[in-house]
Amino acid sequence: MIEAATRIKGVERLIDREQYFVIHAARQSGKTTYLKDLAERLNRDAKYYTLYCSLEGMQEIGDSEKGIPEIVRKLQWTLRNSDMPESESFASDPDFNNFTAVLLNELNCYCKRIDKPLVILFDEVDCLSEGTLISFLRQLREGYINRDTVPFAHSIALVGMRNIRDYKAKIRPDSRTLGSASPFNIVEETYTLKNFTREEIELLYRQHTDATGQVFEQDAIDLINEQTCGQPWLVNAVVREVIVKMLDSDYTQSVTAEAVKTAIQTIILRRDTHIDSLLERLKEERVRSVIEPMICGEDYFGRLSDDYQYVIDLGLIKNIGGKIQPSNPIYGEVIARMLSADVQDKLLYEKPDYTIPRYLKDGKMDISHLLTDFQQFWRENSAIWIEMMQYKEAAPHLILQGFLQRVVNGGGHVIREMAAGLGRLDLGVVYENRTYPIEVKLWKGEQYYRKSLEQTAGYADVFGGREGWLVIFNRSAGMSWEEKIYYRQETVGGTVIHVFGN
Numbered sequence: 001m002i003e004a005a006t007r008i009k010g011v012e013r014l015i016d017r018e019q020y021f022v023i024h025a026a027r028q029s030g031k032t033t034y035l036k037d038l039a040e041r042l043n044r045d046a047k048y049y050t051l052y053c054s055l056e057g058m059q060e061i062g063d064s065e066k067g068i069p070e071i072v073r074k075l076q077w078t079l080r081n082s083d084m085p086e087s088e089s090f091a092s093d094p095d096f097n098n099f100t101a102v103l104l105n106e107l108n109c110y111c112k113r114i115d116k117p118l119v120i121l122f123d124e125v126d127c128l129s130e131g132t133l134i135s136f137l138r139q140l141r142e143g144y145i146n147r148d149t150v151p152f153a154h155s156i157a158l159v160g161m162r163n164i165r166d167y168k169a170k171i172r173p174d175s176r177t178l179g180s181a182s183p184f185n186i187v188e189e190t191y192t193l194k195n196f197t198r199e200e201i202e203l204l205y206r207q208h209t210d211a212t213g214q215v216f217e218q219d220a221i222d223l224i225n226e227q228t229c230g231q232p233w234l235v236n237a238v239v240r241e242v243i244v245k246m247l248d249s250d251y252t253q254s255v256t257a258e259a260v261k262t263a264i265q266t267i268i269l270r271r272d273t274h275i276d277s278l279l280e281r282l283k284e285e286r287v288r289s290v291i292e293p294m295i296c297g298e299d300y301f302g303r304l305s306d307d308y309q310y311v312i313d314l315g316l317i318k319n320i321g322g323k324i325q326p327s328n329p330i331y332g333e334v335i336a337r338m339l340s341a342d343v344q345d346k347l348l349y350e351k352p353d354y355t356i357p358r359y360l361k362d363g364k365m366d367i368s369h370l371l372t373d374f375q376q377f378w379r380e381n382s383a384i385w386i387e388m389m390q391y392k393e394a395a396p397h398l399i400l401q402g403f404l405q406r407v408v409n410g411g412g413h414v415i416r417e418m419a420a421g422l423g424r425l426d427l428g429v430v431y432e433n434r435t436y437p438i439e440v441k442l443w444k445g446e447q448y449y450r451k452s453l454e455q456t457a458g459y460a461d462v463f464g465g466r467e468g469w470l471v472i473f474n475r476s477a478g479m480s481w482e483e484k485i486y487y488r489q490e491t492v493g494g495t496v497i498h499v500f501g502n
Contacts, residue, residue: 001207002200002232005041007034008191015048015119015155020144023159025193026315026327028233028274031159034193035121048119048154049085053078056124058132067132068139069096072103079110086113104139108150117154126160162313192313195230198222205239205255214243214251223257227264229328231315233274238263265413268333278316278331279338287311288391291335294324295394296442297422324420332418336401339391343402344409351377354403356411356431365412365429367436367469368487371500374403374471375485378502396473396502397425397440404429404438424452426459435463443474443501453499457492470499 007030014021025031035052042050053075061067072091079087090110094102111118128136143152196204201224205216216239228234239255241263247253267275281287286307293299294317311317316335318327326332337344347354359370378399386395404414404427412431425440439456443449452470460468474484486501 001033002030002196002204005037007193011038011157011191012042015042018117018147018154020140020156020158021191022163023157023191023193024161024163024313026231026313027161027277029193029195029315030232031193032123035123035157035159039119039121042119043083046116048117049114050119050121051075051078051082051084052121052123054123055127058124058127060129061132062130064131064135065099067128068099068103068135069094071128071132071136072096072106075103075106085115086110089113100135101139101142103136104143104152107143107152111151111153119155119157120153121157121159123159125158126162161315163309195228196232196235197230198225201225201230201235204235208239208243212251215254217254217256219257220255220260223260227260227329229318231328231330234267234328234330237267237272237274241266264330268330268337271334275334278314279334281314281316282335282338283390287314287316290317290324292391292394294326294418294420295336295339295391295397295425297419297424299324299420323422326418332416336398336416336418337405339389339394340398340402340405342388343385343399344406346381347377347403347406354407356408359407363432364434365431365436367429367438368498368500370404370407370429371438371469371471371498372487374400375487375500375502377403379481379485382502396442396475400440400471401427424455428463435465436469437463437465438469438471440471441473443472443476453490453492453497456497457495460495460497466494467496468498470497471502472499473502 008023011021011023023031023034032054039050039052042048055071055074058067058070058074061070072094076091079090091106094106096102098105107118140153140156143150144156146152198221202216202221205221209215224235224238228238238260242255242259243249243251245266246259246263247255271279282291287310289307290311312319315327316331317324326335354373356365359366361369378396382396382399385399386392389395389398391398401414401416408414408429408431412429415428415430415435417426423441427438427440429436429438437456437459439452439459441448441452449472452472456468456470460466484501486499488499488501490497490499
């Protein structure tokens, strides 16, 4: 365990100041662990009565007449299964007909009976929606502003994946104000759980080594840090896959970088619940509006928009020095594979010979041969596939990635650099320890083309080569395929660039 208390600083100070606040973080990043630890510590200090209450299971109860009584029952069940005093008295005879005030009234009555201030840590608050969410927050607000005269909760934490501002969008998609009685202005501050650092990852694994004697090679820890960027579920899932599944809990065997690579691919392909839940988010329109430009390397979404912040809060993307990119390479791989999966499946059944052996020449990948085949595939299938895809603007980039992935499956892999603002998608086909660099661009004129050649040469230099491939998609209306499909060879600073028009 990484000590939960070290992951957020200042929460106890807010509680001492009687504040209401938000903790938000991506799925399976340690929120519940942190909250339960916080509740235990506060109760142990005996200054407050602290109650952890999860609202999970409240999804789709948008009607406040049904939803608010369910919240009261959740609190009642949680209290009666705790060591809190007077727990049997809470909601012993609730007036659920008065659903607009029953939560307020029951908390008022309970806080009168107990001899210390009450702190409530509401987990999974973003399960609430529509009328239930509005009424819940309004009753908390009324209790908050009248605490000087009527006892109410000393401090409340609202915890979930979303920040409080996103609850507005969940209630009213057009983000109009809820009026002067807005329940959202009770929140003093918001906090989030950060990913593990490289040092914390090593500390976590060292605890396992101390308990079992099993050694983690430094290269393996470095690779996990690089591929997960410290996302807690991934940090644990990768080594669990290695230790439990691959090594069958044989602690005499070290955890190696090669084993970690295999485990990561297994997790990606198996689509565990954590991965699957992220993929479901890709179907949401507000997520598409941010992820699609990132795939294309474009940057035409507003950094101040609710949609952008929403995708950040979900943990799908991050902003590093102004560059928007997937939160970690594993998520980037999952996003690309999921959105191009149909292309891979179609190729599997219609073109089963599209595999690495078809493109080998003297033990090396013949990327030009591969991209020539793609040109024909694009000409025959692009109209149908673009129409079928939700991410239509990114369809060329995704279909090419699906084609490449199908070819290298089982014998190599594709590396990707997706980031908004690059103006391109960087791909690398890796086979037998050699990387073949491919730049993907949309046609935007001759000047842009010349810049693309220079970028491709620079990308080739990253891998120490003097050869690169530039794939250009021209989506101009009215152009014939004879004009779009071409091959030419250019030279930039001694680097040969193979240009494939589509």
